Amino acid sequence: MTASVEFRGLRRTFGRTVALDGLDMVIEPGEFVALLGPSGCGKTTALRCVAGFEQPDSGAVLVDGKDVTNVPANKRDAGMVFQSYSLFPNLNARDNVAFGLRVRKVDAPTRHRKANELLELVGLPTHGDRYPHQLSGGQQQRVALARALALEPRVLLLDEPLSALDAKVRVALREEIRRLQLDLGITTIFVTHDQEEALSVADRVAVLRDGRLEQVGAPAEVYDRPATPFVAEFVGTMNHVAGNVSGDRVTVLGQVLPVDGPVPAEPSVDVLIRPEAVQVSPDPDGTAEVVAASFRGASVRLRVAVDGGEVLADVPGHEAIRLGAGTRVAVRLVERPVLVAPRTVAAPAPVAADAV
Template sequence: MSFLRIDAVSKSFGANTVVQKFDLSIRKGEFVSLLGPSGCGKTTVLRMVAGFETPSSGAIVIDGQDVTNLPPNRRRIGMVFQAYALFPNMSVFDNVAFGLKIAGMAKAEIGARVTEMLKLIGLGHLADRYPYQMSGGQQQRVALARALAPKPQVLLLDEPLSALDAKIRTSLREEIRQIQQQLGITTIFVTHDQEEALSISDRIVVMNGGRAEQVGTPFEIYNRPATRFVASFIGTLSLLEGEAMGDGQMDVAGQKIAVTDLRGAPGTPVTLALRPEALSLVPSAERANTLQGEIEAVQFLGSVVRMRVRMGANVLLLDAFNSPAAPPPLRGETVSLHFAPGDGQILDQPLAVAAE
């Protein structure tokens, strides 16, 4: 059952429509990420849920209550911004206590709640410090504790990790997910970072041009993209251009391969999407498809070696685990790539015609 519903919400600024008939239902305790490039409308959706923007049309419902026109202070929303937005003249304790004081909570209750929140984020020993005396990661933890202190119904996170370095981002996103699961709070997380969304979300909404291109689990979004945009935006992808040959066969630069669920009539242009990890230099019974090409470039990425292989107008990327005992092929070398018929996905394919 939906705890938070965004029903056909649109938002326009003058003649510019930034969100178009956006629909989303979120279960209680679910962690949902809005993922997309800059300007896709994800932050505007978040701001409408928070009450900082009013939808031009549509409705927002939280726990059965229509909050579309309610001001932010009446929505029981906790929000963490990209900029930490901490009060520089207040201690960590007072920053976390701020919302509780505004709500008129008793002093003893405030003390107990702030202590609980600082313990939750592991910063109880820094209660008397000021923001300028703390690292960026510590400041963002304080901002999270301040958002959670009033016990909101929904937690909104607007790219809270983008100002941090890579190592801290990784550890902090894991902490955020752990705290969210511990509290069971319904959460919307806005990011343009695919790895962040894939690693911590229950579901992901991939946005483009103010619309939801696809909604699904990280597994579904990565392995079964619904549109060409999702396929190209999520992860690294190779696109093979060819023609359908009938009987589930596809012609790629004069080489024939089998493709699962290929519906195009013979001669129809076909685009097959393949992830680098689906390809192998080693043949096997499962990898029935074989394509030959020439190594164009080899990149050493630590535990993974990425090879770029050219086949006429097509280029395929292949990822192989680094092995000191087996150096990768050299540039200019001809290689055979192997993959299973079900490892690729046909993009922009016409719907199957139902039998009469």
Template sequence: MTASVEFRALRRVFGKTVALDGLELVVAPGEFVALLGPSGCGKTTALRCVAGFERPDSGAVLVDGRDITDVPANKRDAGMVFQSYSLFPNLNVRDNVAFGLRVRKVPEATRRAKARELLDLVGLPSYADRYPHQLSGGQQQRVALARALALEPRVLLLDEPLSALDAKVRVALREEIRRLQDSLSITTIFVTHDQEEALSIADRVAVLRDGRLEQVGSPAEIYNRPATPFVAEFVGTMNHLPGQISGDRVRVLGQVLPVDGAVPEDPSVDVLVRPEAVTVVPDEDGGATVTAASFRGASVRLRLRVEGGDVLADVPGHEAARFTTGTRVAMRLVERPVLVAARTATVPAPVVAADAL
């Protein structure tokens, strides 16, 4: 049986550092929610408050409406998987998986049967007698996941479990975690600083900043309709283009587009535009020049030099040959509402996000 989890006005302070500042969030039964944000935003602290490893200074953690803030960690019906695996080196895989059952004095035959079932579930049925040092990083994390599931928790907590793995293994294992979560319908909270990871695996993504919830929504909502400039910047790459506000519209690069969201008081703004919303075609009389191209398989990211700065644009990968360095192009923004922010840049604009190419 799965459970709802609620963070209610959660606050946690370490010295002068405010890790959580009134966090409010509800995770529905069986839902997979990713807590996403930069280092120090409070996402791991929030997870540890659910697990019982941290006690908030104020506010409460509720599971199915029951306040568990003061319940000891070993009395909470939650399983946690850490970044560092935390397997017992002196125990084989079977005994690592069954460790929690042994602590609860479950009979050995039952423990072995449960361990066998879970190793089948995570794709390691033939590894029961091996020791952690005989496993790859991805295999060790699968064992850690099986161990967390052994006690049949109502809530699964994952604290950046994939960050220590190489890229290919990370992608495969995140798909495996999603498959397991779907098959078990277990309420899952997944902490990560990796935007692609959060968007690809979660039902909803909660973006945190300085201990507060900046936005929560589906991956498509977070990416396509960021509620704030911070979310727009943190999730994906953004161009910053100079614009002038007039009413609820903004003039940018010779176009007039509707504004999505709040409008700053100052009419001089930064218009935030993703690279895929910039269309380009080769044109000898165009106002932009390709200065770099980065092949990304399905797409090519171009750096375009325009008067005053650079702009990033994505074009289909099969068109790479049309956009070699030095190619003159005509550039236009997709006709759709754009997010704007108060002008902050003091350097000549347009400018692009720091991760650029």
């Protein structure tokens, strides 16, 4: 049986550092929610409060409407997978998975059967007799996941479980975790600082900053309609382009676009524009010029010099053939509402061309 999880006014400090500053959020039964944000934003502290490893200074954690804030960790119906695998080196994979069942005094035949079932579930049916040092990093993390599931928790907590793995294994394992979560229907909270990871697996993404919730929503919503400039900057790549606001419209790169969200008091602003919203076409009389190109598989990321700075533009690979460095081009922005922010002294340069 799965459960809802609620953070209600959660606050946690460490000395003068505020890790959580009144966090409010509800996670529905069976939902997969990713807590996303930079280091120190409070995402792991929130997870540890659910697990019972951290005690909040104020506020409450509720599971299915029941306040579990003061319930000991070993009495909570939650399974946790850590960044480090934390397997017992003297136990084989089967016994590592069955360890919690052993503590609960489940008989040996039952716990061995359950452990074998879980090892098969995570794709390691023939690895039960192997010890941690005989397993790859990805295999060890699968064993750790199976161990967390052995006690049939109502809530699964994942604390950056993939960060120690290489890129290819990370992609495969995150897809496996999502498959298992959907098959089991278990409420899952997944902590990560990797935006691609969060957007690819979660039902909803919660972006945290300085212990506060900036935005929570479906991945497409958070990416396409960021609620704040911080979310826009943190999730995906964002161009800063100088513009001028008049009413609810902004003039940028010779175009007039509607403003999405609050408008600063000063007319001079930074306009936040995704690289895929920048359209580039060859034009001998164009006022812009391609500076560099970076191959990204199906698309190519261009760095383009425009009046007043540079922008990044993502174009299909077949179009990029005509857009090599030094090509004069015309730049046009997709007609859709844009976020604006108070103008900085000097608009930040776009993220490096190989950034996500």
